[in-house]
Amino acid sequence: MEAKLNSEVIGIISTNNEGIIYQYNEGAEILLGYTASEMIGLDKRNAVLIKAEFEKFENDIRSRYNKSGTDANPYELLAENNGYDAREWTVIKKDGTTFISHSTLTPLKNESGENIGFLRILQDITAQKKTETELQQKNQVLNAAEKLALIGNWQWNTITNDVNWSNNLYSIFEVNPDEQITFETYYNFIHPDDRAIVDANILRTNTEKKFCETLHRIVLTSGKIKTVQLIGDVTLDDAGNVIELIGTCQDITAQKKIEFDLLRKNQLLNAAEKITQTGHWQWNVITNDVIWSNNLYNIFGIDPNEKLTYESYAKFIHPDDVEAIRLNREKSIKDKKFHERLHRIVLSSGKIKTVQILGEAILDEAGNLTEFIGTLQDVTELRMAEIKFKGLLESAPDAMIIINEQEKIQLINKQAEKLFGYSSEELLHKSVELLIPPRFKAEKVADLEILFDADKTIEMGVEKDVYGIHKEGKEIPIQINLSPLKTEEGVLVSAAIRDITNQKKIEAELKLKNQFLNYAEKLTLMGHWQWNTITNYVKWSNNLFNVFEIEPNENTTIETYYNFVHPEDKELVGINIARTKNEKKFCDTLHRIKLTSGKIKTVQLRGDVVLDDLGNVIEIIGTCQDVTEQRMAELKFRGLLESAPDAMVIVNDLGEIQLINKQAEKLFGYSAEELQNKPVELLIPERFNKHHTNNRDAFFNAPKTRKMGEGKELYGINKSGEEIPIQISLSPLKTEEGLLVSAAIRDITVQKNTESDLLRKNQVLNAAEKITMTGNWQWDYIVNHVTWSSNLFNIFEVDPEENLNFDSYFSFVHPDDKETVQLSFDKSVEDKIFYDLLHRIVSTSGKVKTIQLHGDVITDTDGKVIELIGTCQDVTQQHMAEKKILEANERLELLASTLKTRNTQLADFAHITSHNLRAPVSNLNSLLGFYNNSETEEEKIFLFKKFEIVIDHLTETLNTLIQALRTKNEGAENLESLTFDEVLSKTKEILAGQILKTEAKIISDFSKNVKITYNRTYLESIFLNLLSNAMKYKSDDRIPEIFIHSEIKDGIQKLSFKDNGLGIDLKRHGHKMFGLNKVFHRHPDAKGVGLFMTKVQVESMGGTISVESKVNVGSTFNINFK
Amino acid sequence: MNNDVNFCIVDDDDIYQFTIKKTILSLNLAKNIIAFSDGEEALNYMIENLNNDKELPDVILLDINMPIMDGFQFMEEYIKIQPKIGKKITIYMVSSSVDTADIERAERISEISDYIIKPIEADKLKSIVEELSNNEI
The missing domain is CATH 3.30.450.20 (PAS domain)
Known part of the structure; x- marks a missing residue:
């Protein structure tokens, strides 16, 4: 208190230059304890001041004014320099005690500026000093603390720009503590990016006169970056101007980093929470305090600043869920275990969300429940999807069970509950094996493995029976469709399960019926089919596959069927199908099919059409019966x-x-x-x-x-x-249709x-x-058994009891016909066609009979001959008659041909007489007329010469005719063996002159047929005529070349004469080529006799002659001797 | 009696040619007589004188049996050139053949007026010429 009191007291003492006090105030009296009277007029410096401090003062002043040594008077120095000295002096009081004063010594000047003394002002600063020491001590502690907290403090005199740093600040800034610090020193350390912030804050501090807290980074000389936080205060002068700033500077780099990390993590968490629509919470059960993460606020849509309790949350619970949650809460508290919750909340906006809450109970050491912590997830969308999925699941007609890879049931629908008799809760997370009868477990595991591996839908229970097991242990026949479901939780398997009990029952019945049907079909060789005309799919019954001899398969269409239809029946079937569709009424069709093996069957199609409401044909159903054998039998019959x-x-x-x-x-x-x-x-x-x-x-x-x-x-x-008039034979025929009579x-x-x-x-x-004896027969070709009708036994005169085969029959065949018969039967069997056969037999009695066989060859479906059937008629009489007629006919024909020849000859003769004999005769008549009427002898002589010509000509013609007639009658007489060579050389001799004259080349080749038996005269005449003709009608442009060639062809001896002469226009003259007196060239020697005679000669020997010719190329005469 | 008839004899028989010419001349029936010994010669003459009415015959006495081109072959060719001939020509088939085949064949050819069997009587020749002049009136 005293210190405090004194600190407000100011002592003022004035001295002259010699240090004599002349003024001493009351404050000084109080401070020093001396009264004014005790002090005035005296130099009391030595009594009051401590010598050491006085010496220090003297030295300080001297050094201030650069005076070395002790010579200079410090007072004079102060006075001379108008300086002053302010310092702490330890002042010794009258009672001998000391106090620390703050003393200012100022020289006093008169009006002329002369130094007249000094003024000393004293202030007791002991208390202050004490505080200061305390402060100093505290400062030391602070420094240590600062060091620990990485805090430093500073002072900035904004007027002098002096900056004081605490030691630690030097450490923080890594600056040498001796260095003089200014604002700039500090400013230079500021991170360039943060200078703007700092500038702004300094400005603000100046204007607002309130220190703005600043956080910024500094870049140290070492390059290290630190983050510092500046907190401070401003000192104002009386005018309110900022004169000083003081404050702390804390290196918060590490802190900042942690903070940053935390922040980042928080952000991440928030983001994560936002993304997953998840928040987390803490509920102190005892205080009922609730803490939410940011996102929870978002989820609930409330202000993050609101103070939360359990009720803050509870009030959002959907009215319908309140009761359930209440129970859950009670149970959770009671069990000291958080029970998962899934419920709806109603937000203030009216929006309904579904949240899922998971949690954990926190117990204290005593095991008492203190807190629940956990997460809350907005599963609205998830839930919606799930609900949708559930809806789908529930609406599925089949029981649905979803299991995970561990084969735990994840989800089941109502149908599944019903099917297996378990409630959904009873099955959730249980192994699916619960639903599978023990005997199937191994199989199931295999199937599931396949499924999880194959990743594709598989169907179970289609080909084999699959069973489920009911809660009560009853097995249920089921069909399962397994599909893999890829979810975030891994692969799930959705199993659609259908109770096929009924189906099974029906199936079993159907199977039974089918069996019956199959038996029936097998027996009747019948199959049935269903043809969906829309999809074109044709379903075949098993037996139909058998009928068609193919493996049962699913892919039968109408084309499958149509492909089997026998090529010749395709059109018929096509027409009938079209008709069926058009008339909407099935056209029964009988047709053949050709199987893959080549076998041909006959099938009978019967059916019915199924129409839709519009009357369109949608399906055709029916039967297909293999009637091959029936048909065969029918055909046979x-x-x-x-x-x-x-x-x-x-x-x-x-x-x-x-x-x-x-x-x-x-x-x-x-x-x-x-x-x-x-x-x-x-x-x-x-x-x-x-x-x-x-x-x-x-x-x-x-x-x-x-x-x-x-x-x-x-x-x-x-x-x-x-x-x-008829004759009737009746036979009974026992058939399935009853007794028939065949007549x-x-x-x-x-x-x-x-x-x-x-x-x-x-x-x-x-x-x-x-x-007329007729019988019928059957020859079983395979066992060689022959059956005869009774008449046949009569014809062959055989005992009807005799056992017959082909040889029995063959033994009757007439020896001369055996070969023919054998060949005919062989051919019939080979060609599978019965060749009708007429042959003789020798009956038992030795009678020769002629029989006529008609028949048919029966083949099986493979085309193998199995049987020959037919009739056999005794046509002996008929044949005899026929033979007679035939013989008569033959004779007649012979006669006719003879007559024809004669006729031709007669015609020739008529022609010859009319042309060749009548002409000269008529000429003679004409001449005779003239002769009779001639008046002169000369005329008569002239006419007579004409007579001679005509008569010569007539004689010649008659001679030729006689020769020809003789030839015709004598042709076959006087035959001898002649060589062509010999005849040719004789002819050449006769024609030597002509050959010489025409220089003709005659080439002959008789190597292929050297000789012939013929009438010599004729052959020589033939050679003579043909050779001389060839030379006579030679071309003027060419030397005649004649080629004579003989050969035997088809048993006929041939001779040809080929020349290169004028040739004959055969179109014009061909018909009269060999006529008498026919000439075709204006040749003076042409008489038309040579060829006529040649022809007569050739024909009389039974041969023929023909000609080939081309005008101006040549002619070839071909003779075919008989 | 009209005697400006042009006669044409086609026959390879010299004696016949001689007797017929002599008969025509003695009866004074023709202005001119031309004779050919086969159909081809006659045809060539016709073709050469297609537009020469004066040279073309009024009557042809055609034999059947001739070398090179017989009477029937001549008719086939004649029918081909007939449209080009401006003159009416009467053709008689004259033959010693009494073969009905020949006669019937000749009758089927409308261009042939008649079939005359040799020898031709004088009266027949006269009636031929008479008929010609009748037709002209």
Whole structure:
């Protein structure tokens, strides 16, 4: 208190230059303890001041004014320099105590400026000093603290720009503590990027007169960057100007870094939370304080500054979820365990969100619940998707179970709950094995592995039976469709499970029925099919595949079927399909199919069309029956029927006609269609009808083969009402359709007529009585067994009991015909066509008979001959007659040809007489007329000469004719063997003159046929005529070249003469080439006799002669000797 | 009696040519007689004198049986050139052939007026010329 009090007291003491006090105030009295009277007029410096301090003062002043030594008076120095000295003096009080004063010594000047003394002002600063020391001590502590806290302090005198730094600040700035610091020293350290901030803050500090806290970086001399925080205060003068700034500077680099890291992490967290719509929370159960992360505020849409309690959260809970959450809370607290929550919240905006809350309970050491911490996630969108998915799942008609890779059930739908009898809760996170009967577990594991590996949808239970197991242990047949689901949680498998109990049941029934159907189909060789005309898919029954002899497969379309249709039947099938579609009514079709093996089958298609509401054909269903064998049998039967020489009518027990053959159609004049199912009485004259019906009934009662009408006359009636005498054989035929009667009917009209004729003429009675013997036969080619009808036994005169084969028959064949018969049968078998055969047999009795075989070759589906069937008729009589006629015919033909030759000759002769004989005769007549009327002898002589010419000509012609006629009659006489060479050389001798004259070259080649047996004269004449002609009609431009060539071709001896002469226009003259007196050239020697005679000669020997010629190229005469 | 008729004889028989010419001349039936011994010669003459009416014959007595080109062959060729001939020519087939085949064949050719069997009587020649002048009136 005293110190304080004194510090406000100021002592003022004035001295003259010698240090004598002349003024001493009250303050000084208080401070020093001396009274004014005790001090005035005295120099008391030594008494009050400490010598050491006085010496220091003297030295300080001297050094201030650069005075070395002790000579200079410090007071005088101060006075001279108008200086002053302010310093602390330890002042000794009157009572001997000391105090520390702050003393200022100032020289006093008079008005002329002379130094007149000094003024000393004293102030007790002991208290201050004490504080200062304390401060200093504290400062030392502070420095240590500063060092630890990396804080320094500073002072900045804004007027002097002096800056004081605390020691630590030097350390922070890494500056030598001796260095004089100014503002600039500091400013230079500021990080260039932060200078703007610092400038702005200094400016603000100056204007606002309040220190602006500043955080900035500094760059040290070492290049190190630190972050410093400046906190400070301003000192103002009286005018309010800032004169000083003081403050601290803290190196917060490390702190800043941590802070930064934290910030970054926080930011990251926030970002993460934002992204995942997640926030975290802490709920102190005891204080009910709640802390949220930023994002939670976002999620709830509330102000981040709001103070939170559990209720802050609870009030958002959706009304419908409140109760559940309340229970959850109670349970969580009770269990000391946070129970997961998923519930909806209603935000103030009215928006509903779904949040999922996970948490953990924090217990104290005593195990008491203190806190829950956890996360909250806005799963609204997720939930929406899930709900959608769930909806989808629930709406699925099948039971759906989703499992993860660990085979834990993740999700099941209502249907699955129903199917397996478990609730959803009971199954969640349980192994799926719970639902699989133990016996299937191994398989299931394999399947799942495949699925997880293959990553594709697989279906189970399609090919084999799969079972699930109900909660109650009952097995359920199911079909499972497994699909992989790739999710963030890994691959899940969604299993669509269908309870196929019913289906199985139906299937089993169907299977049973199918089996029956299959048996039935197998038995009837029938298959069925369904043709979806829209998709073109055709479903075949198993047996249909069997019928078509292909492996059952799924991909059957109408083309599959159509491809099998026999090429010749494709058109028919195509037409029928089209018709079926058009008429919307199935056209039953019978056609052949050709199997892959080449086998040909006959199938019967029956069906029905299925229409949609619009009446369009959408499906065609039906059956397909393999009727090959049936058809074969039918064909065989038909073949037999048709090959029968008799009309055949097959009648059922009602007397309705079932089948007739061609012969029957012909006999009765009806077509098969017209008679189908008509009463057989239609074919019987009315007068026999009643009688017949009775007979027929009798026959059906005791059926056996018998002949009708034996001993009496039977008649049929044809379409045009004519009665026909017939003979009928009846045979019963046992068939599936009941008993049928086959009637073989023979028209005996001709026989009857002949018979009556013969009777009337009384000729060949016995022959007429006999029926034309016909029988039928079957030869089983495979086992070589032959079956004959009874008539055949009669024809061959064999005991009907005898067992027959082909050799039995062949042994009867006439020795001369055996080869023919064998060949014919071989060929029939080879070609699979029966070649009708007429041959002789020698019957048991040795009789030679001629039989006529008609027949048919039956092949199996592979085209192999299995049977030959046919008829055999004894045509001996017929054949004999035929033979006679044939012989007569042959004779007639011979006669005719002879006559023809004669006729031709006659015609030739007529021609010759009219042309060659009449002309000279008429000339003679004319001349004779002139001669008679001639008046002069000269005229008569002239005419007579003309007579001579005509008569010569006539004589010549007659000679030629006689020669020709003789030739014709004598042709074949006087034959001898002649060589062509010899004849040629003789001819050359005769024509030597001509050959010489024409220089003709005659070349001959008789190497291929050297000689011929012929009439010498003729052959020489032929050579002479043809050779001389060749020279006579030579071309003027060429030397004649004649080539004579002989050969034998096709057994005929040939001779040709080829020349290079004038040639003949054959178009014009060909027809009269070899006529008598025909000439074609204006050659003086042309007489038209040579070729005529040549022809006559050649023909008389049975040969022919012809010519080939080209005008101006040459002619070739070809002779074909007989 | 009209005697400005041009006769044409086509026959390879010299004796016949001699007798017919003599008969025509003695009857004074012709202004001119030309004779050829085969169809080709006659045809060539016709072609040479297509537009020369004076030289063309009024009557042709055509034999059947001739070398090179016979009577029927001549007719075939004549029919081809007939449209180019400005003059009416009457053709008689004259032959010693009594073969009906020849006669019938000649009758089928409309350009042939008649078939005359040799020898030709004088009266026949006269009636031929008479018919010609009748047709001209």
